[in-house]
Amino acid sequence: MKHKVIPVVVIVVLILVLGGGYAGKYLYDKYSYSNEQADTKSYFGIEDENDVPIILQNEKSDLHARLIDGVYYMTFSDVQNILNDRFYYGQEEGILVYTTPSAIITVGVDSTTTSSTDGSSEDLGYKAAVYDNDTLYVAIDYVKKYTNFNYTAYTDPNHITMYTQFDQEIRAVIKKNTKLRLRGGVKSEILVGLEKGDTVVLLEKLEDWSKVVSPDGYIGYVENKFLENIQTVDLLAPSDYAEPEYTSVHLDGKVNLVWHSIGGKAGNDTLSSAISNTSGLNVISPTWFSLSDNEGSIESFATQGYVDTAHANGMQVWAALDNFNNSNFHNGEGSTAKVLASSTSRKRLIDSLMSEVRTYGIDGINVDLEFTGSSLEDITADGGEDYIEFIRELSIACRAEGTILSVDIPVPMGNSFFHRKELGVVCDYVIIMAYDEHYEGSAEAGSVASISYVENGIKNTLEDVPADKLVNGIPFYTRIWFTSTDGTVKSQAGGMSWANSYISSNGIDMNWDQETCQYYGTYTQADGTVVEIWLEDAESIQTKLNVMDVNGCAGVAAWQLGYETSDIWPVIEAYVNK
Template sequence: MKKKIIPVLIAIVLIIVVFGIAFGGKIIDRYSYSKERADLNEIYAIQDETDTAIVLQDEIIEQRAKLLDGTYYVALSTAQELFNDRFYEDAGEGLLLYTLPEAIVRTVVGTSEVSIGEENKSFDYILSRYVGDTLYVALDYVKQYSNFSYEAFTDPNRLQIYTSWDQRQIGYIKKDTKVRRLGGVKSEILEDVKANDKVIVLEQMETWTKVKTADAVIGYVENKRLRDIAPELPIPVNDYQEPEYTSVTRDHKINLGWHVVAGVAGNDTLSEYVANTRGLNVISPTWFKLNDNEGNFISFATQQYVDKAHDMGLEVWALVENIEYKDSIDMYSILSSTTHRKTLIDNLVNEALQYGIDGINVDFEQISLDCGEHYIEFIRELSIPCRANGIVLSVDNYVPTGYTNHYNRKEQGIVADYVIIMGYDEHYAGSAEAGSVASINFVEEGIKQTVEQVPANKIINAVPFYTRIWSTTGTDVSSQAVGMAMAQEYIKAHNIETVWDEETCQNYGEYMDGDTYNQVWLEDAQSIGVKLNVMQNYNIGGVACWRLGYETPDIWDVIEEYLAK
């Protein structure tokens, strides 16, 4: 009997052992550390031997760098986005420019030389070069005008870049271990780290911590492998000292009136248009009209006008515009060419110096999105001779909206002396519906958004001396722009009873003429007074008026009151 039981027991034991080994193997396999290594080329999405990943702060970003002839380059768009948006490409003339307060830094693409005004300088690497159609700029050249740090690593190629140096958490490796792709013993190994290696602690979890190693590998280590986690404040890079873009701003509020001059003979109306004004201290004649694509313009400037204005105690800020001949000029052709911009700038400054003009008022409207970078480069470059010669540079702008962001008001506020908000045309010729030219919410929103980007003392808000008379027949909407006096005559002629509209802060009137619904939101001393109060609340640099000759005399009472505050 015993002989029969023994084999059975042995079989049972063997079965238990086999199951034990199998189960134990699974347990061991489940909790043992994987030795599989991740493909770092895949992690960093390396495409070829020149391709270089960028770790910005503590994150691998989409933008890439290139290692070319031992020098690291980034696409111009990356340099503009991450470091400094003043770098400018003239693709047509093969130039890379950077505008300083007193000079333009100029380099020909594919060379190692720069010119800064009359000074020439050479570097031991190519400063910029094309790869296909994309312009790449050497990081070391970008650092000449930007504060950031970068460190390069290989296998695979990657850059650690810092543009800010906020307090961070650091820790030290307690004993030799692995940095893994994810938190878990089965995750692939990214890198080996040694005891006492310093890491940056990015995120602490229950059993694993996300870290970044000294060579910019981001992964996870077990909490038990970390020690001495503590805050650290990095030392910032301040190698580049931003130069000051000095301004020719006045120590008093500006009261500017635009004087529409359609020809040289129009200059004779100066005395007539300013006779009834009070507190006016700047006159802006519409003198310069772009008329070709090379940077030339028609000028109605005369010495007699300037002298007479000065005798009246008025500064002259001559306006240059692109509307009169808009159908025969191409603003992109003018502004995207360094040669054409220089011609335009030289012509404007020469006119100012020849006649003793005090300022230049740039009124370039309907600038397309793709022309935005060229437009602001023009403003930067124009500011250089204006700054050098004490010529006030003011720039006219629409009320801020999403589709006018490319006018770059923030940069205007740095390089120009005054940023003028054209605080009108809320509803305009061609609007699909009738409405106010400048309701109070529209005006205040324009000022509020501009103050967020431009110093308040550099902001001038322009008010309308006109209104629109609207006629709606069925779905057809039309309007006529008229001055204040004519609007009052219209009200009287049609026996329209006006009421104060709290929403727009304007006197409003309406009447029916057959099937036509006629409406008018008046601009008058009362509505202008409310706008001026809002302007005073924001403590901006002054008021501009479009246009002289359209106002009624009582307007100057409220403007004079505003100037005295």
């Protein structure tokens, strides 16, 4: 009997040993740390040996730099979108341009030497801009000369860590050698080793693992037991960069500007009579300068007598530049796009303007380049880059002369190519033309400037432009609308007295419309044509001024002198002096 028991015991022991081995292997397989290495090139999404992915603000991004001849480059579009949109590329001339408050710095594609309008030059030791596969790239180190960011480049594999914002981040110290893993869990692939004393950025803390950024820019997971000294730290901006100071010239108090459409040199003689019934005006803007050819020449109606008369009446002269009053340019072969796209044409235009300023003692330039009309058919959103570069370059000249620079732009409505934020930096005043809500050619009749249109225009512009630079433009004109029985819509525009005469002669009953904050009237002609009027008068202007006051606008600008009735001026003067 004893001999029979021994084999049974042996079998049981073998079963236990084998079971324990399997259990041990199971436990080992489950809880032991994997030594499998992740494919880091695939992790970063590296496409070729010169491709350099960018980790931006501790996040993997779609941005990629390029390593060309040992220099790191980013695409021009990425430079503008991510780092500094003040860089401008003159495609026709193959030049990269950067403007400071006082100088224009230029470097050609494939060139290592910059030149500046202040007479200086610099040998960079590398090409500032190059083309690679028809894509324009800009050296990151060149961008860094004018931009507040930092970056660190790594090899094996290629990648860059970059910071463009400097707020706070949470950091932790690794207290024992360990591994950074692709995902949370001991079986996840290893990205990189972490050594005792390494500092990591803590992005997210989970129950057992934390998402962190390694010192060399890998984003992965580490066990919480390996983290210590967790603290929030302030990020320091690069000490080798100083933000440029864009100084501005402002009037004492609010701007009270009116545009004076003179139509030619003879129109200058109308100034005294035109302002005889006004009060409180401190700026007049005569329509003096118009583009006259594609080389940047201008037609000028400036006279010394006009300036002297304005000054004698306590008004500054901010001469207007436009692209629609010279018929040969506007209706001929003139192209604002061609003028603004050429550095030579921009310089000729600016030099001509500043020569007029010095000759006549003009106090300011008011730029009204409108992106509509036959001469501007080739202007697209891309043309906005040429436009804002012109304004930057003009601002340098105005700043040097102490000349006030203002620009006229429409309210924000899908036209971001005007670069309002940049205008708010480089210009002294930004004037929004808060009218032509319904204009000649509109498909439907409506107000020229309803109160919601004005209010939304101001508030949306204030998202980009400081209130102490924002001047709101108001209309002194009314548009009378005629809708025929077949649905055809036409209109006529004129001044306040003209509109009042039409209302009176046709016996139109006018009632206050709370939605537009204007008097509204309508009647039907004998042929069935429906006539509608949204009237601009002292009361409608007052509601606009109230909105401007609430939003802290820097003043008011009115189009145009001679269209107003005399009761308008006390209303505007009260706002300006408030």
